Amino acid sequence: MNRIALVFPGQGSQYVGMGATWHSGFAEADCLFEEAADILGYDLKALCMAGPMTKLSRTFYTQPALLTISVIAFRRYMHEIGIIPEFSAGHSLGEYSALVSSGVLSFGDALRLVQERGRFMEEAAMTKLGSMIAIRGAELGEVEECCRLYSTVDQPAAIACYNSPSQNVVSGHHTSVALAAGELEQRGAQITRLQVSGPFHSPLMQPAADRLAEELQKYTLNEAKWPVISNVTAQPYRDLDSIRQGLILQMTHPVRWIQTVQYMMNHGVKQGIELGPRTVLKNLVREISPNIEVLSLDRDLDRFELGRRFSIRDWIACSLSLAVSTPNANWNEDEYRKGVILPVRRLEKLLRNLQSGSSSPPASEQRQEILECICLVLQTKQVSEGERKAMLEQLRRDQDGAVSNLS
Missing domain, CATH: 3.40.366.10 (Malonyl-Coenzyme A Acyl Carrier Protein, domain 2)
Structure with a gap:
């Protein structure tokens, strides 16, 4: 999912x-x-x-x-x-x-x-004792080894950021960081001295x-x-x-x-x-x-x-299509009006407002309302719980990867 x-x-x-x-x-x-x-x-x-x-x-x-x-x-x-x-x-x-x-x-x-x-x-950082470096082209084990080799209690050097498999950041006392940087450069790593005001995350x-x-x-x-x-x-x-x-x-x-x-x-x-x-x-x-x-x-x-990819207009259109096309098994006219006709009209109004450029609520509020409408329609039409979940999952997939809390 x-x-x-x-x-x-x-x-x-x-x-x-x-x-x-x-x-x-x-x-x-x-x-x-x-x-x-x-x-x-x-x-x-x-x-x-x-x-x-x-x-x-x-x-x-x-x-x-x-x-x-x-x-x-x-x-x-x-x-x-x-x-x-x-x-x-x-x-x-x-x-x-x-x-x-x-x-x-x-x-x-x-x-x-x-x-x-x-x-x-x-x-x-006002003591000006610290610095940070970014390292590329060195294995994580090598970086950790150099930190252990040159770090002391009073002059620590430690990994500050595990950024990616190819980039780590070392922070600490400038003496220990400089020694670790020199060792890593000799081993072929690329070192960038970061322009920061202190040895953060150390x-x-x-x-x-x-x-x-x-x-x-x-x-x-x-x-x-x-x-x-x-x-x-x-x-x-x-x-x-x-x-x-x-x-x-x-x-x-x-x-x-x-x-x-x-x-x-x-x-x-x-x-x-x-x-x-x-x-x-x-x-x-x-x-x-x-x-x-x-x-x-x-x-x-x-x-x-x-x-x-996450068009709210497409979300409404897909939801409206699902609401209209789902077969009905509820022949109580009052329930059908409240649970199908009125929610469908609301979805149609939301879609018209978007198409006309009229002022609309934030997309987060619209998505919640749309979800409530489609769930009410499916429940009123007496779609089974298993079928409802499958329909909502398909609706999610139809939106080109868009996701929401649909269950």
Whole structure:
């Protein structure tokens, strides 16, 4: 069974003007930018759209900016596509966006949290003792060996991100990281020194993790609407306490992105949708598994394909066809009028509104209403439970891979 996962990028995906091509003219974007300005005390939209890049790349500013752009992307996805995912997951900072998407954190609370998270991380890095490198062309065992070889308690070096089979990131004390980098280069690996403000996802971030643990106590978490996969365990969070603990551990533990993608793949995910700037996760997933395709909202061709593949108009048309063509076994006129005629008329009205360009509810709301209509029609026509499930599954398949919670 094909399933959808929503994925959210982390720090490093930011750029000046990010998302302008798809959030310009989207009313919810302006509302979120206004809310962000009220909370943060500065014009976040101006920073995102005009820079300067030197300021946008500062962790303290990057984290609220990326969260906001990713949440805008999610809101647009729900407005235009609206399919409930099987999972959501984010890379590092992106995990906060994933938690907002699932309703665990409100946008405002997440924004306050990541602003403080960025502050804690910057202040923990003020000693200038840490650095990070990205490594390609080395086996995982070689990277782990070099980290063990040159890491000490006072000068640690550890894998910070398991990004893909061909890319890992090492973080820690600059002396140990430099020695590990030199060893790996001699073995033929390609090393990229990352332009970041600190040794993220390493033991050197423990002071920031301690402060985040205190900060998290100020916020109320809500039950998730769908599972969010933890960076630390590469498993869905079990409960709210595990979310709090996971966000703290994330500061000093590696991002297990390879394992996260493998978990999704093992649980039937075939389609990923990247919500945020750039296509970093799309590219990483392609390296991890050929069985999951990721479409990125920040890529013009992918946005077009999203609209084509998951067309709400097609969903209504297929549902309407199923409702009309299914044989009836209920001859109670009153039940037939309420349970068949009225739902069919509602589907016809929704389709007419879309075809005429009239204002319509968000796609997420329409999909729920359409599902309720078609389920009522099938039940009223006295279709057996087994046949109903088969019809709904076929309806899902007819939409070119689109999925929903149909059972």
